[in-house]
Amino acid sequence: MTKTVPQPHCDVRPQTRPLLRPDLSPARDRLIRLLRLKWVNGTVLHYWFLDGPAPQKEAVRKAFKEWKDLGIGLVFTEVADRSESEVRIAFDQADGSWSYVGRDVLSISANEPTMNFGWDLTDDYGRTTALHEIGHTLGMPHEHQNPFAGIVWDEPKVYAYFTGAPNHWTPEQTLHNVLRKIDVSEVEGSPWDPDSVMEYWFPAGLITEPARFKTGLKPPGGLSDADKEWVRRFFPTLEPTVPVLLPFQSVPLSLSPAGQADFSIQPQASRTYEIATFGTSDTVLVLFEEIDGELRFVAGDDDSGEDRNSRVSAKLFQGRNYVVRVRLYWAGESGQTAVMYW
Template identity: 35%
Template sequence: MRKRYLIAMLIACMASACTKTPEGDITSPSNNSPAGADASDQELLANTASDEQNESDFATDDAIPKVCVDKFTSSQPIVLDEEDDEVSKKGVFVKGTKWPKGKTLKVYFINGSDFLRNKVIFYARKWANHTTLHFVVTNKKSESNIRVGFKINKDHGSWSLLGTDAEKYKAYQTMNFGWFNKHTEDKEFSRTVVHEFGHAIGLGHEQLSPVADIPWDKPAVYDYYTGPPNNWTRKQVDHNIFDKYKKHDVRNTKFDPESIMQYPVPKEFTTDGSSIGYNYYLSDKDKKFIARVYPD
């Protein structure tokens, strides 16, 4: 009963890419590639389910906990200086991943129906409303900045590389959405797409801020994630749940539990019964913070 409840609570958890992954470091494009990525479109598409297959397994997908799976990069998290202003105290921005001011980010879709593509680009542009960035779709992979796939290699997770890290892997997929189909609700598109594109413009996970003070019940968390369907090792749980950004890499973050970059925490995972609900939209602090990162 407890397992079923936790699965229901975690069904909305976000998969993403920050600075860690169970699969290992992404340090050299010549030696490693992001999980779920192949060297060419031909190889990618050879391992990609058709749109019909993706949309017909909705019942199966609905039972899969949608939890965060972080991916290693060489980038380090950082935020704006404390003395700048109140806005700088919110959010986590990752050093070395910022796109140029006014950058038009070209998004290439490896696969996916028109319905899914349109939903993704629509919600990606929620960030553009508060920055100088722009998002456009391109049919040319060679000119793309962000390369999106749906359930590539049967990857049911959703994740993204961080900001300009995508430029280090021009031949590879840089973002995956693993549980979208024609039955997906708009608020779920919003929750997941806006979160992943937050990573794509350089934002880290809110709960991994060194000043985040979530009273984790570690035995309960280990018990859940080391069991099916995740079957993680304790080290993987540490990487994805407990390992905060180092204080010397981050300057002044104030924890924002309403941030789109924060995923839900069920009360069963805390020692005091506290919890964090589902965040489907940009918080006011998200909007102010990203406007500071990419100002007019």
């Protein structure tokens, strides 16, 4: 991108903050905060357009496709019915561009958007904006807020710049989106990537360190190599088949943090079943039903930071196929957990 005029920027929505017990170990606390907003791999995210011109909608479709074409395990499906969507996209030109982050979209009322685009998406800057907002929905934060970036700001100039056109931000918005450093417990310790699609365009004079960015920071636009590596690591390509989980048989799971295990459930009788993890661990467990070739959410549970295990109760029907996915946050001192249904 070669524009030198002031740019409109994403005003990402604040993330929810978990109320974790103060007696959790530092390692357990950090892993929960790091992973809690990430989707279970294999999730089908259904998106719905509230309104908007056809060219803008098509730009968003292409951005979803660009993320998907990296070979990731997440699936993006456009739906015609608002009630079927997790991601609801508006084009309110008076509200800027923004998104909620990761699984926070699930807490938003079905009558409200979870993402908005406030400017044209058909040029290079707009294309990058579409990729950027989808990146937030995948769970990615703003890259310049990485606490390991080492950025030193000329804060009065930063506030003055974002107060002016075209952003017209309050000081609180500028602090939230630019100057605030993400807590070290919520990042992986990865180095700063100034080429990331999650990075802002900054004019000269706002950054004093590193010295090479005193003249401005102008990411090339599009997905960087590090962006691609991140999303492929968190959402790798799914295996074409998964093992069958048999009733009343506990299956040990030897997973690293962020690791995931997937199983097929093929009930032999129609009744209510319990599906649960066991062991000293923090997990998110999600049950899907295969309907017309697509996995649809049935139930889920997240036990992170609590003295219990993830567990769902659901009526399953003979002759139908279900998939249960378990993603690990933390596995205790033993490093072991297990899953079973009955």
